[in-house]
Structures are given as structure tokens and as C-alpha cells.
Amino acid sequence: MTTHDLTALLPFMILTGATVVIMLAIAIRRSHKLTFALALGAVILAFFSLLFGPARAPQGLTPLLVIDGYASFFIMLILLAGFFTLLFSYGYLEIHRENREEFYILLLSAILSSVILVSSVHFASFFLGLEILSVCLYALAAYIRMNEFSIEAGIKYLILAAFSSAFLIFGMALIYADLGSMEFSEIAAKMAAGPGMGSILLAGTVLVIVGLGFKLAVVPFHMWVADVYEGAPAPVSAFIATVSKGAVFAVLLRYFMQVDMSRSNALVIFFVCIAVASMFVGNLLALFQDNLKRLLAYSSIAHIGYLLVAFLASGVLRMTAVAFYLTAYFIMNLGAFGVVTILSGKERDADRLDDYRGLFFLRPWIAGVLTAMLLSLAGIPLTAGFIGKFYVLAAGIDSILWIPVLCLIVTSAMGLFYYLRVLIVLFTPLPGEAEAAGNLLPTGAFALAVLMILLVWLGVYPGPVLVAIGTIATLP
């Protein structure tokens, strides 16, 4: 291992080191502020080590990991999302009487494991990353121990994630049995050399997709998602919605950019079905939700469905569409859950629609942010979500995927209905004078402001970001 390799590994080492340091720091003295600052510092440091890091050329680190443009892009995205999650978590934990400090250890480990996921090129590292992520998320989801819903969320996530891991590992074993390799590139090469997809190989691939499907919460593997989002603390829901799903999607895309899925018609049809079902079921289930967290959960199912449309496309637009849509998806979900976090009280999270009635008159700025995030989720111009949806549509039409594209159009119109419902509630005047609930700390306010600026900037002038995506996020 050369120094060059070591510098490329810096983000991993910083995050690992910080986790250990925080553990030691807690042993010496419990301080919420200090722990928070350490965790935040680690994430920022990791981000800049990557941004100004020496290695841009693909850097294979052992057969397990690679730091290439693709990995760098998603690592940066994950670190940014982790940064905002940390900011929101601080305010959230301030009002909860729990042991706060361990939260940051778990969160940092979860970020680390997502970073491993997106840079993995081998089934071993892939599975390792996924398992660490899941274990951290069980604990995070159940973090508010006095709240039975939180416990429920943790246990539900535990059982289903463990179950899906079993599918995943069985699928990997089948692929290994057939091809004798666990490295993505070797699998792709052997598959390309072979006569097509044999039944064992196909079964293995489908099982891997099923395993990942659970993590992505695509239909029909979506049962857990609403309960977990609802029960988990709001910042954790934000993390599950963005980082966990984004990282899994990134690894899925990496695998299928090397393995040519068009070799098997069955596989393409399988993906089309999942995409169409996710768009329809997600949007339909969200229609009459009176709980904002559940609503966002169902809408996230639909959004992964939209992403799959881009995923199914081919050509240059595929990568750009996925990368940009994920970026937009991260921003709007972080923003929406951020608002939920900030308005949450000690007893329970602000997840009922009634909690938002007349918010515009009590807290115009926060209501404004939520409005922008919801409009972006609905894909209205001036927001990042619009450009994202535009790219997904462009990618789909470029590859002549008429059925998924038409489903996307129809379901987006359905989606409007429930986003508008929330908007109406925000702007409905309250009958009497009411108190503004929640706990807005400077950290949360800062995070919301930055997210809002990013949302509008990406919606109005996405050029520079698109250029960056074009140069960074390409696979060799």
C-alpha cells in the first residue's frame, strides 16, 4: 500500500478514527456539544479530504474497494447528507432526555458504511457495508427508548432487514456458484463471455435485486417503510430516506453498469414491473395519509420508482439523470424531514397534518421551506425536483421507454394531489391564536437555509452541477 493509496483512503480513516475518538471522549466526559462538534468536524474533514484529495483517477484499493469519480461523487453526496442530518439531530436530541452522545457514534458508523457501500466493487465489501449500515440503523431507529413507536420501528427494521440480507447473501452465493467470482468486473466479464444468463445466474441476480429492493423499499418489498419512518426519530427517518437508499441505489447502478442487464429480457421486465408498481403503489398509498412522515415514506417509494425509470435507460443521460435526481431527492427529503425535526416536541414528533395547520402564519419561513420542498417533490419549476424529473423523463424518452415514461407522467399527476393537500393545510388560517411549537436552534435554521438555497439554485441554474456530475460521475 503506497501513500497514494492511503490518501485515497482518507475519508474512510477520518470517519473511523472519529468514531473511536468520540467513544473515548464519551468515556472521559459526556458533553453533547463536544460530541456533536467532533462528529461534525469529522464529516467536514472527510468531505474536504475528498474534494482536495490527490486522487481523481480510479484508484483500486485492494480488490474490495475503489475510489473513482463515481464513488467520489456519491461519497460527497453522502457526507453532505450526513452533515445536514447531524445538524438536525443536534436540535432534536437537545430536547430529548436520552443519552445523546452515542447517537453520533451510530450515525458516523452509518455514514462510514454507506461510504464503503458506494465504493465497493466486490460482494464481500458490498455485504459488509450493507450489514454495518443495517445494524446502525436498527439502533438509531429505536433510539428514543421511552417511545414505543420508536422501539417498534427498530424491531420491524431489524427483522425485515435481516430477512432481506438472507435473500441477498443467497443470491450472491448462487452467482458465485455459477461464475466462481465475487468481483463485479469479473462477474461482468464472465457473463459477457458466456452464452447468456443461465437459470442459476438469473435466480441469483433476482435474489440480489430482491435483497436490495427491501433496502430501497420498492414495491413489493415496501411494507416496512411507512412504519419505520413514522416510528423512528425524524432525523433518523431523514437518514434512512436519503443516505441509506441513495447508497444502495448507487451500488445497484454500479453493478448493473458493469453487468449488462439487457442480456436477459426477464431481468429488464422485472425491473420495469418494479418501477411501474412502485410509482403507482407509492403514490396511491400516499393519497389519503394524514401523517406527514408516512406520506413522505410512501412518496419516497414513488421517487425510487422514478429513479428506476432513469436506471432502465441507456446512454449518457442515464448516469446524469440518476446522479442529479438523487441529489435533488436528497435535498428535498432532508429539507422536508428537517422541518419535521425542527417542529417536533419532546413527547412526539410533529408528524400529524394537524400539527402543520396554519404554520404559514406562525412560522412563515419554516412553512416557506416546507412549501418549496413539497413543490420540488411534486416536480414544479424553479426547484431541483423539476430539473431532476426533466432529466429522468429525458433519459426515459431517449431510450424509448414509453410505458415507464407514461406511468411516470400519470403517477406524478396523482402525486400532486397529496403534496397539495399538505400545502393547503400549511396555508389554512388557524381559528384562534396559537403557540408556535418546536425547537429551532441556529444549527437547524442554518441547515434549512442552506438546503433551501441549494434547492432553488439547482432548480434555476443547474449548469455547473451538471457539468460536475458529467466529469466526476462516470465509470471507466
Added chain:
Amino acid sequence: MILIWIVFIPLAGGLLAWVAVKHGTYAGRKNKLTARWISIAALAGDMILVLFLWLSGSHAVTIASGPWIAEISQPWLPSLGISFHLAMDGISMLLVFLTVFLGIAAVIASWTEIEEQVGFFHFNLMATLTGIIGVFVAVDLFLFYFFWELMLVPMYFLIALWGHEKRIYAAVKFFIFTQLSGLLMLASILGIYFIHGRETGIYTFDYFKLMGTTLESGTAFFLLLGFLAAFLVKLPAVPFHTWLPDAHAEAPTAGSVILAGLLLKTGGYGLLRFAVPLFPGASMQVAPIAMGLGVIGILYGAVLAFAQSDIKRLVAYTSVSHMGFVLLGIFVWNEKSLQGVIIQMLCHGISTGALFILAGALQERVHTREMQRLAGLWSVAPRMGGVWLFFALASLGLPGMGNFIGEFLILLGTYEVSLPMAAFAALGLILSTVYAVWMVQRVFFGANREGWRIPDLEAREVAVMTALIVIILWLGLYPQPCLDKAKEGLSSLQRITNVAPKVSSNDALWRQL
């Protein structure tokens, strides 16, 4: 550069008005007045700019071998071939003028009606106007779609927050109809973008470059359907009109004025500027069907208008009828009919806008829109009655008023292409007489059974009405300046497309009869 000013001054004015009233519900009367005056000032400024363009040179720029009044082009997303490209010809200018003019009327009409969240109301109003003006001057298809969507959200808020009883239902219905059809148009835009890109290697959303794309007739037909979806919903054409009566009736006065006067025109403008010129062949294939839908709209809208008891719904259905003429005229696609379309769009905007302002003023006074409860108002509010009668007559197409010119020209153009279409469309004129006269009869004449005592139109309202009346009369008595303005634009559209609708063979038979 002046185009950027014209598009964004209303938005800036709206923002300023919003900031001026800090916390809507609790703000004092003075703040609210400030918001109203800021909006008026911004629109007046815009009006001056438009008039300046009107009076100054009309052949300032040449794009795609046609004369245009003003143009601006800036790269926006160069990697995709998207540019911030605005251009204005005579057609755009007339419609932008209408937009600004009705915008002022809408602000004045809501002077006393809107008392809550005044700042936010004016922001939404002005943002909608920005979107509409943008639609009228955008010549980049991506930008066009951008503005097209942009006007929806504030319009949605206008209906949902300041509307009447069933406002939320109406607002959501409006939004979903227009958004879904808009997305279909976006799919078509992307379709033509990729086809043009593969053909020429130049990936661009620029209107002038996309215009010459050669398409297989099947592809062109499907792409045209996407555009038609958006424009026919907006216009609206029967059977896509069901959002309209709800949205118009439930919206606050200013919202109804903008919906009827301007939003519907974006549909007609889209057909005129984009749908037919981009797909001339396919358009003329569907022309008989589209003309048929237009005629059905004319008759069906008029019959339904007659059946309404809610006065705003009545006016709303008359829009369906009048916009049927626009649809008919566009697909007839000859010089007379297109000139008629322009006049019809302007006059319908003004006369229907005026009727909605009057209906709003009436509702503000009597708190009902039910015509069963209204009668004999002429004796208590003669000024209102007189003005109402004037616009009812304009709406039914009385000679001397602009609407007559529009409908007459469209019928004349249609006659040259298809006699039966012209004959059935002309029946609409009779039906419109029935509902218009009947409406005035029921509201203003007869015995004042419920003993209404209402204040007559006040100076503010009279001023707005006078301006609207003057324009209708001007368009009715001396429409030539407007026709001249639009002429170059229309003839270049015709030159580019160089098509005429295919008439069925038994038409000759009709003509002999």
C-alpha cells in the same frame, strides 16, 4: 433586454408587495393599500414598456426570416441546448398587452374583496402574470414549458386560499388537469428534441431550429397529441373542460379574471405558435376533428351556460363556447380565420374579464351567486346594470363590439374551408344571444322580490369598466391597428407551415346547395 424587464417586473412588484405587508392577517389597512399600489405601479411600468415597444420600430430583429419586435437570447443550460430565449412579435405583443391590462383590472377588482393575507395574494397574482407573460414571449420550448408550469402554482394558491365554498376541490382539480396535460406536452417536447438531435446532431430546444424537423407522419401525430393535450385542456375544448366551471366559479374575482381572460389564451396561443407550426402536416390531419371539437364546444358551452343558476358558472360556460371559436379558427388556418382568432382572444379576454369583475362585485354586495335569488337589480344599481348589459351584448357578438369582428372573421374563414362547420358554428351566435339576454333579464329586470338594497358601482369600478368598454368598442369599430400588428406574425406562421386543412369531398356538395 426590454423583454426581461417586461417578464420580471411583475414578479419583482409582487415580491415587494408581499414584503410590504409583513404579517397578512394582522396588518393594518395602510399596509394593505401599499401592497395594492405597488402592484398597480409595477403593472403600469410594464404597460409603459409594452406601449414603448408598440410605438417604436416594429421590425427591429429578424429571426428565421420573419420580422420580430424584440429578442433576447442567453445560454441557460448549454449542455442540453437550452437557452433563455425570448422573442416578441405582433401576436405576442397584443397578448402581453392584454395580460398587463387585465392584470391592472384584476388588482383593482380585488381592492375591497381581499382583506386577508393581502401581500401574499398580490405576490401570487403577480407571479401568475409573470408566468403568463413568459409563456407569450418564450421561444425556447424548455423555457416555454417552464413558464407554463410556473403560472400554475400561484394560480392554485389564488383559488385555494381566497376562493369561495368549494375552493379546494376546484383548485386541486384545476392543478391536476393542467399539470398532467403539461407533462404530456413535456414528453412530446423531449420527443421532438431527441428526434431533431439524432437527425442533425444539434440538440436544441430552440423553437426556430426545431421548426424544420422532418418527422414520420405517425411520430408527428403522437408528438402533436402531447401538445394538444396541454393546449386543449387549457383552452379548454370539450371534453377536457370540466375543470373550468369549478375553477372559475370558486376563484376570487381576480383569479376568475386571470383564468378566463388570460390563462385560456395561453392554450390558444400555444396552438397557434407551437402545435401547428411544429407539426403542420399532422395538425392538418387532425384539423377536421379539432374543428369539430371547436363547433361542439361552441354549441355545448352555450347550452350549458343557459342551464346554469350560478352566475359565475354561467359566465364560465360562455368561455367554453367562445373558446370553441378560437379552436375552430386556428385549425381552419387561413388568413381571415387567424385574424379572427387574435381579435376573438383579445375581446373574449376583456369582455369575460369584465363580466367576472361584475359578478364579483355583485357577489361582494349580495353574498350570493344564485340567480334564483336575484331579480330587479336595475332599479337599485342602474350603473351596474348598464355596464352588465353592455358586456352581455358584447359577449353575444353584437356588431360594433370587438367580439363580433372576431367571430365574424372566424366564420368567414371557416366558410371558405367547410360550409357545414361554419353553419353549425353560426348557430352558436343565436344560442349566445339566448343565454346573454336571459342572464341580464333574470338578474336586473323583474320584481325585486327579496328587496335587495345594494350600493351601485363606485368610482373605482366605473373607471375600470370604462377602460374595458373603450377597448371593446375600439376593437369593434376600428380593429385595423390590431390586425396590422398581428398580420406579419400570422402571415409568417402561415408561410412557414404552408398547409391548409384537408376538407372532406362531400363538402363541395354542400357548397352547391
